[in-house]
Amino acid sequence: MSALALLHASQLVTLAAAKKPRVGKELSELGIIRDGGILIRDGKIDIVGPSGEVEKKAKDAEIVDLGGRVVLPGFVDAHTHLVFGGNRLDDFERRARGETYEQIAKAGGGIWSTVEKTRAASEDDLFAAAKKRVDWFLKCGTTTIEAKSGYGLALEDELKILRVIQRLNKETSLEVVPTFLGAHAVPREMSPEKYVDLVINEMLPRLAKEKLAEFCDVFCERGYFDIEQSRKILTAAKKLGLKLRGHVDQLTNSGGAKLMAELGATTADHLEKTDEQGIAALRSANVQPVLLPGSVYALGLKEYPRVRQMIEDGLAIVLATDFNPGSSPTPSMPMILSLACTQMKMSPSEAISAATINGAYSVNRGDKIGSLEAGKIANVAVFDCEDYRELAYWFGMPPTHSVYLRGGRV
Numbered sequence: 325m326s327a328l329a330l331l332h333a334s335q336l337v338t339l340a341a342a343k344k345p346r347v348g349k350e351l352s353e354l355g356i357i358r359d360g361g362i363l364i365r366d367g368k369i370d371i372v373g374p375s376g377e378v379e380k381k382a383k384d385a386e387i388v389d390l391g392g393r394v395v396l397p398g399f400v401d402a403h404t405h406l407v408f409g410g411n412r413l414d415d416f417e418r419r420a421r422g423e424t425y426e427q428i429a430k431a432g433g434g435i436w437s438t439v440e441k442t443r444a445a446s447e448d449d450l451f452a453a454a455k456k457r458v459d460w461f462l463k464c465g466t467t468t469i470e471a472k473s474g475y476g477l478a479l480e481d482e483l484k485i486l487r488v489i490q491r492l493n494k495e496t497s498l499e500v501v502p503t504f505l506g507a508h509a510v511p512r513e514m515s516p517e518k519y520v521d522l523v524i525n526e527m528l529p530r531l532a533k534e535k536l537a538e539f540c541d542v543f544c545e546r547g548y549f550d551i552e553q554s555r556k557i558l559t560a561a562k563k564l565g566l567k568l569r570g571h572v573d574q575l576t577n578s579g580g581a582k583l584m585a586e587l588g589a590t591t592a593d594h595l596e597k598t599d600e601q602g603i604a605a606l607r608s609a610n611v612q613p614v615l616l617p618g619s620v621y622a623l624g625l626k627e628y629p630r631v632r633q634m635i636e637d638g639l640a641i642v643l644a645t646d647f648n649p650g651s652s653p654t655p656s657m658p659m660i661l662s663l664a665c666t667q668m669k670m671s672p673s674e675a676i677s678a679a680t681i682n683g684a685y686s687v688n689r690g691d692k693i694g695s696l697e698a699g700k701i702a703n704v705a706v707f708d709c710e711d712y713r714e715l716a717y718w719f720g721m722p723p724t725h726s727v728y729l730r731g732g733r734v
């Protein structure tokens with residue numbers, strides 16, 4: 325039996341609470357223990373408390389003195405597009421010249437250009453590229469991510485991406501929650517009707533049989549998949565036992581949030597253009613909004629989602645990176661905390677709840693990760709600061725000191 329005691333955190337941010345995601349004022353209650361410590365046994369949290377008390381129970385443990393640093397549960401990044409070939413540097417330069425995301429996509433850039441590079445890459449190449457990115461996430465203090473397929477848009481290529489995700493789970497220490505996003509764009513070689521058919525009749529049954537995904541997602545947007553097509557795909561996925569997420573109301577308000585509520589989705593993501601009715605629909609169906617300020621920032625847009633209203637209405641908000649080569653090339657949750665506070669007017673404590681415990685619930689793992697409590701998996705991030713608010717305050721560098729996954733230092 326291996327035991328490890330992490331002692332003398334200036335602030336041990338536990339986020340311990342009731343067994344449900346946080347809403348309203350609860351988002352600001354971080355459950356901080358000053359001069360806190362954690363005792364870890366066999367990868368799980370055994371005791372959390374003041375360092376003096378933890379130390380008394382840690383006679384058999386290896387002791388690490390954290391030297392007055394801030395300690396958090398590792399970030400749970402609930403929305404990423406981790407596996408892809410190439411990059412989108414040309415899009416990036418075009419945007420700097422003033423072209424929009426949609427204009428660039430029409431002119432041969434956008435998601436489709438990444439699909440071509442992803443199709444051309446072997447499973448090993450994609451794995452090697454994704455493995456490097458896994459290290460980036462760990463360096464930013466993230467210990468669990470959700471990752472979507474969606475740059476294959478053909479049966480074998482979508483399966484290839486999902487297998488890379490499966491292999492990352494076996495061969496790296498980061499936990500990766502797999503989502504099928506076959507409906508990310510319509511491939512050039514096929515009509516939208518035929519492609520929706522392929523997703524429903526070939527892709528979904530196959531990946532469900534091989535248990536390659538826990539969630540199904542769609543990009544419900546003008547020029548991608550409309551409400552009707554999105555409803556068809558997500559309904560088929562639900563019948564196969566997959567849980568639902570959705571890219572909705574990002575560039576236009578198409579009623580996507582209402583659709584996610586109607587279908588009982590776990591999350592509705594983006595929501596930059598969602599109006600009051602959309603927010604009310606999410607509330608009544610208990611759908612968690614996943615807000616992605618990195619993509620607003622990186623696309624050079626000005627309109628962030630209405631987070632204050634969402635909090636006031638009692639939604640269990642989540643913050644995530646949307647890591648992808650096109651609209652949000654960042655793996656950094658601390659950067660997202662900064663954007664949440666400066667651009668969306670969240671408080672640092674609200675942002676931290678949204679980036680940890682609420683993210684954990686949104687990937688169906690709220691009982692195992694996302695807070696520092698006895699019985700949970702010992703995923704712990706240590707930061708080189710004394711006050712948790714510094715995580716959102718300093719920006720442009722990851723303030724990470726060390727990261728523990730299942731009690732092992734990475």
Ligand code: NIG
Pocket residue numbers: 405434435438543571574619646648649650651652
């Ligand atoms: O979440 N909106 C659709 N999907 C991604 C962008 C993907 C890409 O541009 O490659 C997003 O922003």
Ligand code: FE
Pocket residue numbers: 403404405571646648
């Ligand atoms: Fe996305």
